[in-house]
Each structure stands twice: as structure tokens, then as C-alpha cells.
Amino acid sequence: MIELHYSPEVSDARTHGQAIVALESTIITHGMPFPQNVETARRVEATVRAKGAVPATIAVLEGKLRIGLSDTELEQLAMTQDVMKLSRADMAIAITTGKTGATTVAATMIAAHLAGIKVFATGGIGGVHRGAEESFDISADLRELAITPVTVVSAGAKAILDLPKTLEVLETFGVPVIAYGQDELPAFWSRDSGIGAPLRLDSAADIAKSHRTRRDLGLSGGQLVANPIPKADEIPRSELQTIVNKAQDSVGKNGITGKDVTPYLLSRIFDLTDGRSLASNIALVLNNARLASAIAKELNTTPA
Ligand code: PSU
Numbered sequence: 001m002i003e004l005h006y007s008p009e010v011s012d013a014r015t016h017g018q019a020i021v022a023l024e025s026t027i028i029t030h031g032m033p034f035p036q037n038v039e040t041a042r043r044v045e046a047t048v049r050a051k052g053a054v055p056a057t058i059a060v061l062e063g064k065l066r067i068g069l070s071d072t073e074l075e076q077l078a079m080t081q082d083v084m085k086l087s088r089a090d091m092a093i094a095i096t097t098g099k100t101g102a103t104t105v106a107a108t109m110i111a112a113h114l115a116g117i118k119v120f121a122t123g124g125i126g127g128v129h130r131g132a133e134e135s136f137d138i139s140a141d142l143r144e145l146a147i148t149p150v151t152v153v154s155a156g157a158k159a160i161l162d163l164p165k166t167l168e169v170l171e172t173f174g175v176p177v178i179a180y181g182q183d184e185l186p187a188f189w190s191r192d193s194g195i196g197a198p199l200r201l202d203s204a205a206d207i208a209k210s211h212r213t214r215r216d217l218g219l220s221g222g223q224l225v226a227n228p229i230p231k232a233d234e235i236p237r238s239e240l241q242t243i244v245n246k247a248q249d250s251v252g253k254n255g256i257t258g259k260d261v262t263p264y265l266l267s268r269i270f271d272l273t274d275g276r277s278l279a280s281n282i283a284l285v286l287n288n289a290r291l292a293s294a295i296a297k298e299l300n301t302t303p304a
């Protein structure tokens, strides 16, 4: 087995059987600018603690798979340039060669599962990019949801993606896409996508229950919870559409491909909205941390 390096806080939580929520690190290194990235990471951790669970931010630091980071490590990671973006394909190489890398949704799910953590909070998962019929750009996050049994709390798939195609792939893979408390699929910065969600649940208790039921049925893979951004923090879909189209145009014009596409789009949209997209992104991540904590506590207190 691979050696997992737990922070003292997470190690203590494991000893005492406390609820733990996994957090990713690509959002810190590739999803937000400094210093908002480290400020957000700290606020997300504080939110999980305030809700009575323990945060475990996951990353590979100098080849060590870390489950939980100290405040100094979090800050260092947030300030470091050229950190690797680790998905399923990259994790073993980063560990083998002693590199530092931030984990995406896919890689964080793998690490969380190794550590026995069942719930993970992020912003938005990767999915099928617009123009995927040409580029074949489909995030490894989707396949990970099909095989690794972690409940991922997101604000839906990012609105930069082709949402109908993303839903089709998730359906093919047998991944439950569960809107929380509404019928429509939320679209990251907006509460609504204009598309109905395949499934809906209205409580953390039910989400925990369905996680357990999937296990009891012997089904592989996780659940995707799509938690709408709070109303006060959203950018309405109508406003966002032209901005996303503009950002998407510049992907093609500038020859951006592969792993760089999502970070590039997020930073273009930041510029095009004068920073409003970042404020929304921060609010939705905090909102997801709250729901993930409630689910983790439900999974922890109810009998196996
Ligand atoms: N959520 C955010 N910001 C992000 C991400 C999620 O609010 O930057 C990251 C996650 O790590 C996710 C990645 O796995 O974006 C998707 O990258 P790609 O499209 O290259 O698979």
C-alpha cells in the first residue's frame, strides 16, 4: 500500500472517529489567483470545522501523498508557480519523482478513498468541453465518478462546459447526478442551467443514505451532488452566456489545449467579469463545504 501522510488534525480525527471532509488543491493552484486562493482555502477549512467536521486538503508535496495540510503548507502551495496539475494519470509519476502537485477532482477522489474518506467538497467538476466532438476534451473527473466511491459535492459542472453532453456521459457511466433542493441542474456561477437535473434530494441525510445504499447494492463509483450557489452570490445565466462564449472563442484563437483549458477559461472569465466570477466561485465553494460537512456527519453517525 502507498504511504499516506496525515496531518496531525486529520490523524486525530481518525483516532476519534470524527467526520472528515476531503478538499482538493487544484482549485488553489490552478483555479484562483493569489492571495484569494489561500484565503479561500483557509475559509473552506474553517467552514468545515465550524460545521463540526474535520477538513483534509489533499495534495502531493515533494512526492508524499498528503491527507491534510498545515496552514504554512497551504500557503506555500498557493504561492508556488508551476505546480503540477494531477489527475489519475499523473499521480504515480509525481510520487515516484518527488514532485509537488495539486490534485484535481479525480485525483482527490482516489486519495480520499485510500484514506477512507467518503465525502469531498469542491467548486465544480470537470466535464465535456464545448467542441469535444473535435477536441475529444472530456475530463477524467467523469470516469473517476464512475469507479471511485466518494460523494462529491459541487455546484454542478462549470458553465464553461457542454452541460447536456456532460450529463449524457455521466448517465452512460451510471453516475447519479443529484440536484440539492431544486429540480434544475445548477450551473456553477448560476443557480439554473436551463436543464432539468436527473435526480433530486432535499437533505444531507438522504444523500448519506443513498451513498450507503449504492454500496449495499455493490455499485461502483460515487455520487455527484449539484448544490446551487446561494442566490445573493450568483451571476444569472443570461449574463454569463455571452461572457462564456467570448472566453471560449479565445481558447481556440490562442491554441490552448489539454490541462490548460479549464484554468485558462476561469481566468478569462475573471477578467471579463471584473472579478465577479471569483467572488461567486468563493461563495459556492463555501456553500459546498457546508453541505459536505453535513453529509459527512450523517454518514458518521448513522449505523453502517
Ligand atoms: N472547482 C473550481 N475550480 C477549479 C476546479 C474545480 O471551483 O479549478 C478544478 C478541479 O480540480 C477539476 C478541474 O478537477 O478544475 C477540472 O480540470 P479538467 O477540466 O482539466 O479536467
Ligand code: MN
Residues within 6 Å of the ligand: 137, 138, 139, 140, 258, 259, 261
Ligand atoms: Mn481536459
